[in-house]
Amino acid sequence: MLYREAGQFKTTYAADQQLFPIRQDRIGVLVLLAVAFFGVPLLASEYWFSAILIPFLIFALAALGLNILTGYAGQLSLGSAAFMAVGAYAAYNFQLRVEGIPLLVSFICAGLTAAGVGILFGLPSLRIKGFYLAVATLAAQFFIVWCLTKFPWLSNNSSSGVISTQKLIIFGHELNTPVEKYLLVLSIVVFMALAAKNMVRSTTGRAWMAVRDMDVAASVIGIRLMPTKLLAFAISSFYCGVAGALYAFCYLGSVEPDGFSLEMSFKILFMIIIGGVGSIMGSFLGAAFILLLPIFLDVALPFFAELFGLPFSSATVSHIQITVFGALIMFFLIVEPHGLARLWQIAKEKLRLWPFPH
Amino acid sequence: MSKKIGDVILDLQNISLRFGGVKALTDISFNVKQHEIRAIIGPNGAGKSSMLNVINGVYHPQEGKIFWHGNERKKMEPHMAAQQNIARTFQNIALFKGMSVLDNIMTGRITKMKANFIEHALWFGRARKEELEHRKKVEEVIDFLEIQHIRKTPVGRLPYGLQKRVELGRALAAEPSMLLLDEPMAGMNVEEKQDMCRFILDVNDQFGTTIVLIEHDMGVVMDISDRVVVLDYGKKIGDGVPDEVKNNEDVIKAYLGAGH
Ligand SMILES: Nc1ncnc2c1ncn2[C@@H]1O[C@H](COP(=O)(O)OP(=O)(O)OP(=O)(O)O)[C@@H](O)[C@H]1O
Ligand SMILES: [Mg+2]
Numbered sequence: 012m013l014y015r016e017a018g019q020f021k022t023t024y025a026a027d028q029q030l031f032p033i034r035q036d037r038i039g040v041l042v043l044l045a046v047a048f049f050g051v052p053l054l055a056s057e058y059w060f061s062a063i064l065i066p067f068l069i070f071a072l073a074a075l076g077l078n079i080l081t082g083y084a085g086q087l088s089l090g091s092a093a094f095m096a097v098g099a100y101a102a103y104n105f106q107l108r109v110e111g112i113p114l115l116v117s118f119i120c121a122g123l124t125a126a127g128v129g130i131l132f133g134l135p136s137l138r139i140k141g142f143y144l145a146v147a148t149l150a151a152q153f154f155i156v157w158c159l160t161k162f163p164w165l166s167n168n169s170s171s172g173v174i175s176t177q178k179l180i181i182f183g184h185e186l187n188t189p190v191e192k193y194l195l196v197l198s199i200v201v202f203m204a205l206a207a208k209n210m211v212r213s214t215t216g217r218a219w220m221a222v223r224d225m226d227v228a229a230s231v232i233g234i235r236l237m238p239t240k241l242l243a244f245a246i247s248s249f250y251c252g253v254a255g256a257l258y259a260f261c262y263l264g265s266v267e268p269d270g271f272s273l274e275m276s277f278k279i280l281f282m283i284i285i286g287g288v289g290s291i292m293g294s295f296l297g298a299a300f301i302l303l304l305p306i307f308l309d310v311a312l313p314f315f316a317e318l319f320g321l322p323f324s325s326a327t328v329s330h331i332q333i334t335v336f337g338a339l340i341m342f343f344l345i346v347e348p349h350g351l352a353r354l355w356q357i358a359k360e361k362l363r364l365w366p367f368p369h
Numbered sequence: 370m371s372k373k374i375g376d377v378i379l380d381l382q383n384i385s386l387r388f389g390g391v392k393a394l395t396d397i398s399f400n401v402k403q404h405e406i407r408a409i410i411g412p413n414g415a416g417k418s419s420m421l422n423v424i425n426g427v428y429h430p431q432e433g434k435i436f437w438h439g440n441e442r443k444k445m446e447p448h449m450a451a452q453q454n455i456a457r458t459f460q461n462i463a464l465f466k467g468m469s470v471l472d473n474i475m476t477g478r479i480t481k482m483k484a485n486f487i488e489h490a491l492w493f494g495r496a497r498k499e500e501l502e503h504r505k506k507v508e509e510v511i512d513f514l515e516i517q518h519i520r521k522t523p524v525g526r527l528p529y530g531l532q533k534r535v536e537l538g539r540a541l542a543a544e545p546s547m548l549l550l551d552e553p554m555a556g557m558n559v560e561e562k563q564d565m566c567r568f569i570l571d572v573n574d575q576f577g578t579t580i581v582l583i584e585h586d587m588g589v590v591m592d593i594s595d596r597v598v599v600l601d602y603g604k605k606i607g608d609g610v611p612d613e614v615k616n617n618e619d620v621i622k623a624y625l626g627a628g629h
Contacts, residue, residue: 024504206490213489213496217476221465228463231425232543233451233480242486289467 030208047197052190060189061262063302068193068200069257071298074282075207075291076250081280082289083211084243085223086136087144090151091279094248095255096271097125097155099174100165102256106177107167114180118199118256125252126245128155133244137237152273159268166268175265192261199257203250208291210246219243220289281336285343287352296351304339308332374595375403378579379424379547384433386419386603393419394430395603401547406573406580408590411600412623417583418460420600421549424581425450425457451480456545458536460552460583466525470535473524474510477542478503510538514568530561537568547579548572554586562586566593591615599623 021027031037055064077091101124105117112120132151136144159165159172166172179186179195186192210216218239221229230236259266278301286297312331316323343350379401386394394416401407409417422428423435426445435442437453450457456477465473482503484495511520514534519527524535533553540548553569554562570593572578584590590597591611599607599614601623607614614620 024501024508028500028504209492209496210486210489213492213500214475214479214482214484215486215489217468217472218479220468220472221476221479224465224467225463227427227447228459228465229476230447231427231450231457232477232539233448234476235448246486 028212030205030212044201047201048194052194055193057189060193063306065189065193065196065262066258067298067302068196069254069262070279070282070302071295072200072203072257073251073254073279074286074294074298075204076247076254077279078283078288078290078294079207079211079219079250080243080247082283082287082293083216083223084219084240084247086133086240086243087141088148088247089145089273089276089280090132090148090155091251092271092273092275093152093155094125094129094251095258095275096159096266096268097128097248098122098252098255099259099266099271100159100268101125101252102260103174103176104165104167114177114260118253118260121256122249122252125255126249129244129248129251130241133241136240136244149273152276156268156271171267172269173265173267174259176260179260196257196261199253203253204291204295207250211291215242281340283350284340285350287350288348290350290352292355293350293352296355300351304335305332308335374405377401378403378438380436381423382434382436384420384423384430384435386416386423386428386430392603393428394423394600397433397600397603397605399598399605399608401579401581402596403579404573404577405595406569406582406593408582408584408594408597409600410584410587410590410597414602415600416603417600418551419603421457421551421581421583424549425455451543454543454546455549456540456543456547457549458533458540458551458553460555462529462532462536464524464532464536464539467523469521469523470516470527470538471507471511471520473535474507474538474542475503477510477539478506480543506544507542510541513541513571514538515564530557533557533561533565534568537565541572544576545578547581550580550582550584552583552585554584554589562589569593 021032026032029037031040051064073091073095076094077088080086080088098121102117102121105112105120106114109117128151132148135147139147163169163172166174179192181195186195211219218229218234221232221234222236222239226236229239255271263270282297282301283294284297285300286295287293308331309328312328313323315321347353349356377400381400382398384394384397385392397416397420409420411417419428423430426447426449429444435445465476468476482499484499488494488496511517514537516531516534516538519531519535524532527535537550537553540550550569554565557565566589569580569582573580582590582594594611596609597607597611597614598605599617599620601619606619606623607617609617
């Protein structure tokens with residue numbers, strides 16, 4: 012009976028409409044944030060920051076962007092990585108070409124640029140749905156990567172489109188260490204996740220979900236399909252764009268167009284499938300799962316191989332990784348389409364009744 | 370009943386609607402007066418649902434004129450019906466399956482909420498205030514329909530009869546001046562039907578909402594409607610107060626012919 016709302020009576024609608032209406036959730040989130048901002052910087056090693064935590068946050072942000080579009084507004088997209096690429100190259104170019112532009116401003120501009128491109132590639136969604144729309148977004152994926160390689164201006168005439176990002180200067184202070192980069196990424200991701208949570212619990216989100224669940228009924232109620240869908244494309248791409256800028260500036264430092272491959276788009280899609288389609292938290296769970304699973308298998312498989320005296324080559328390990336991935340995705344698609352977030356929900360419902368079975 | 374039936378607010382003149390070779394509606398004229406309960410009846414495939422879809426702009430008739438409050442309505446899109454205060458429910462429940470009862474009904478008020486997505490994202494300005502104000506209205510609807518106990522339930526988990534009630538709630542949340550109901554009692558048991566009848570009559574009575582209703586249950590139709598239109602194979606074969614329609618020979622024939 013640790014997790015219960017019993018006794019927490021809502022006497023006003025305001026109390027019932029809080030971001031996290033159940034007290035334990037509220038406390039949980041605050042603790043999590045405190046740990047992320049203050050605990051982790053004290054404990055984690057440099058490797059953890061640059062190889063695990065920073066990419067986790069960045070991919071969680073991209074997954075969140077895709078989740079807004081696919082999970083909430085119901086428009087399938089296979090172009091997430093391409094929108095990240097737009098963000099990365101836009102941020103680079105704003106830094107390069109606009110004298111004295113603050114880094115954060117160029118991140119915002121990068122998001123806006125991606126949003127613009129997103130709207131453009133979202134236009135087919137006004138006519139086509141589902142599988143066919145996915146194919147149209149596939150076009151975005153290839154076209155954008157092609158553009159970035161084809162037009163040298165976009166990468167300041169570097170060979171094969173590789174860019175090395177500028178210095179990270181925030182409020183006159185240069186960020187050098189992984190911890191500082193981590194804190195920058197964390198702040199941006201937390202802010203944007205809260206903003207997303209706010210959007211999906213208000214009219215904006217309800218309009219998206221209405222279009223997703225039953226578009227004829229939505230339009231009869233007065234929701235205009237075109238602006239609603241395009242807004243979802245814009246905001247989703249904004250999130251992916253900012254994620255792309257962070258990916259280039261805070262994670263890799265140097266990127267090339269081909270790095271933002273279709274494979275990466277699929278990876279982001281798998282994150283939301285496994286984490287939970289239509290769930291903010293699911294985006295984080297999915298990103299953690301997809302990024303940590305290979306690391307876990309890398310360590311665990313050789314260990315077991317040795318234990319049982321099996322000859323595992325590194326090629327076998329990567330084959331097994333792919334197999335496990337495929338199996339998991341099939342599992343979630345068939346058994347639990349709402350992903351880890353739903354499993355978490357079920358666990359909470361059980362916990363609510365615990366220790367009484369009914 | 371002591372209510373006052375007003376002037377004609379919706380006038381349909383010579384409406385014809387075709388889908389390829391299928392004539393769904395042929396040269397149909399009828400009107401709806403303010404505050405009345407107007408029933409549309411007819412055998413399966415008669416064109417009743419198509420008629421509602423014409424009224425709220427989902428279908429566009431090839432011929433005919435529509436006057437709304439005396440003005441001819443030109444090309445109409447579905448979302449414009451909402452702006453003109455016309456709400457509806459569907460024959461096959463069209464709730465938003467992934468959302469709770471509360472959110473479904475809140476969505477019914479969407480045209481009345483003005484905050485934009487930036488205000489929502491940052492939860493400032495009109496966003497917070499509107500959410501509270503409209504929640505209050507929505508709770509009134511929830512009380513009216515006696516569904517307080519399920520307000521947080523995802524609609525997909527509700528039994529059929531309750532889903533129909535929630536869909537009515539979503540329509541009522543818009544505070545419509547005209548309500549189009551497509552078989553609101555289909556598939557319900559006697560008790561649920563009685564509840565639904567009561568709600569429809571109360572809406573009509575308390576809020577003065579004009580109601581256009583499609584229903585197969587003749588008992589219900591003759592009981593609660595002020596005037597009835599009868600369609601058969603896309604043509605109008607009867608129009609008048611229940612008693613008139615009941616004794617209309619064409620109507621009797623159509624119903625006997627259709628095996629009723
Ligand atoms: N979107 C559409 N496309 C093609 N034909 C349609 C469409 N909508 C309706 N029709 C046709 O129009 C005719 C009238 O259909 P409608 O649904 O209006 O009948 P109805 O009176 O509501 O019947 P029911 O009692 O079965 O609901 C039918 O022949 C139907 O097949
Ligand atoms: Mg029908």
